[in-house]
Amino acid sequence: MQGSTDTAAPAVSLRGVSKRYGAVRAVDGVDLEIPRGEVFGLIGHNGAGKSTLFKMMLGLVTPSAGDIRIQGSAVGGRDFRSARRGIGYLPENVVLYDNLSGLETLRFMARLKGAHRNDCEAALERVGLTESASRAVREYSKGMRQRLGFAQALLGRPQVLFLDEPTTGLDPEAIRAFYATLRGLQSEGVTMVITSHILAELQERVDRLAIMAAGKVQALGSVQQLRERMALPLLLEVRASESGAAAVRDALASLPVSEAQWQGTHLQARCAREAKMPVLAALLALGAAVLDLKVHEPSLEDVFFGCAD
Numbered sequence: 001m002q003g004s005t006d007t008a009a010p011a012v013s014l015r016g017v018s019k020r021y022g023a024v025r026a027v028d029g030v031d032l033e034i035p036r037g038e039v040f041g042l043i044g045h046n047g048a049g050k051s052t053l054f055k056m057m058l059g060l061v062t063p064s065a066g067d068i069r070i071q072g073s074a075v076g077g078r079d080f081r082s083a084r085r086g087i088g089y090l091p092e093n094v095v096l097y098d099n100l101s102g103l104e105t106l107r108f109m110a111r112l113k114g115a116h117r118n119d120c121e122a123a124l125e126r127v128g129l130t131e132s133a134s135r136a137v138r139e140y141s142k143g144m145r146q147r148l149g150f151a152q153a154l155l156g157r158p159q160v161l162f163l164d165e166p167t168t169g170l171d172p173e174a175i176r177a178f179y180a181t182l183r184g185l186q187s188e189g190v191t192m193v194i195t196s197h198i199l200a201e202l203q204e205r206v207d208r209l210a211i212m213a214a215g216k217v218q219a220l221g222s223v224q225q226l227r228e229r230m231a232l233p234l235l236l237e238v239r240a241s242e243s244g245a246a247a248v249r250d251a252l253a254s255l256p257v258s259e260a261q262w263q264g265t266h267l268q269a270r271c272a273r274e275a276k277m278p279v280l281a282a283l284l285a286l287g288a289a290v291l292d293l294k295v296h297e298p299s300l301e302d303v304f305f306g307c308a309d
């Protein structure tokens with residue numbers, strides 16, 4: 001690990017952080033602590049303040065108020081210059097030089113960052129670009145450029161990674177490989193903060209997340225904690241037999257379910273979390289009338305729309 005850091009301090013700590021641009025409160029009183037080794041998601045509408053928060057955590061934008069520490073070092077403080085080397089950043093729009101090869105790009109960036117030259121090959125391997133290392137970046141596909149951007153963020157073996165929309169332009173296989181890389185980094189103790197608008201992608205892959213709206217953190221926790229805290233209903237799917245559909249309809253009338261919709265013998269309905277077991281018991285009591293039964297948790301998208309609107 002490079003940079004001067006306090007090994008007992010959280011990876012990221014924010015206290016009362018705000019940023020105003022004239023009358024616009026881009027970030028408004030954010031308190032946040034991210035422990036080491038966590039994969040943390042930051043989501044919100046366009047303009048919610050995510051990029052501004054990122055830029056302040058990287059020391060690229062000065063907060064109007066508040067205190068930001070990365071691995072114990074105050075951002076903008078005297079020891080931050082060396083602590084900055086322990087941070088990797090993948091910006092939303094990666095700027096690359098078309099005439100350089102992938103390897104030349106990383107060597108150039110390693111020099112700027114003060115990272116070891118030998119890191120370059122390892123970073124290319126990590127993102128699956130070893131085969132294309134000597135090809136000019138102008139020949140890279142969108143996804144390859146994005147992966148090269150990720151590789152430059154890995155130079156210097158950072159302990160904290162800020163990844164702004166890291167899967168933009170990646171195909172499903174590359175997205176899967178990207179998150180597998182993150183899991184590998186996590187097992188090495190690396191902390192990762194990710195923004196994404198693709199909520200389904202983050203849902204199963206972050207340990208915790210913050211939902212931002214109008215510069216504030218509106219909700220914070222694991223996806224499951226947010227689902228439970230917001231008391232969003234579960235989605236129930238029932239497949240009834242041809243002869244049993246009427247019995248299911250009758251039973252439904254006295255059950256605490258809402259928004260029941262039938263398509264032939266297939267029913268979808270909403271049910272409060274606390275009503276799940278009584279509802280399931282009542283449906284199971286119908287025996288062969290019920291051919292199949294599924295209960296779905298609300299998605300991160302449901303949580304997001306329940307909170308950020």
Ligand SMILES: Nc1ncnc2c1ncn2[C@@H]1O[C@H](COP(=O)(O)OP(=O)(O)OP(=O)(O)O)[C@@H](O)[C@H]1O
Nearest residue numbers: 021024025026044045046047048049050051052053
């Ligand atoms: N340099 C700037 N000057 C003036 N206003 C700014 C500046 N940077 C950001 N803002 C404003 O601050 C608010 C937050 O912007 P920010 O880019 O942080 O949002 P975001 O959540 O990252 O959005 P997106 O999802 O679109 O990337 C917006 O109202 C934006 O217009």
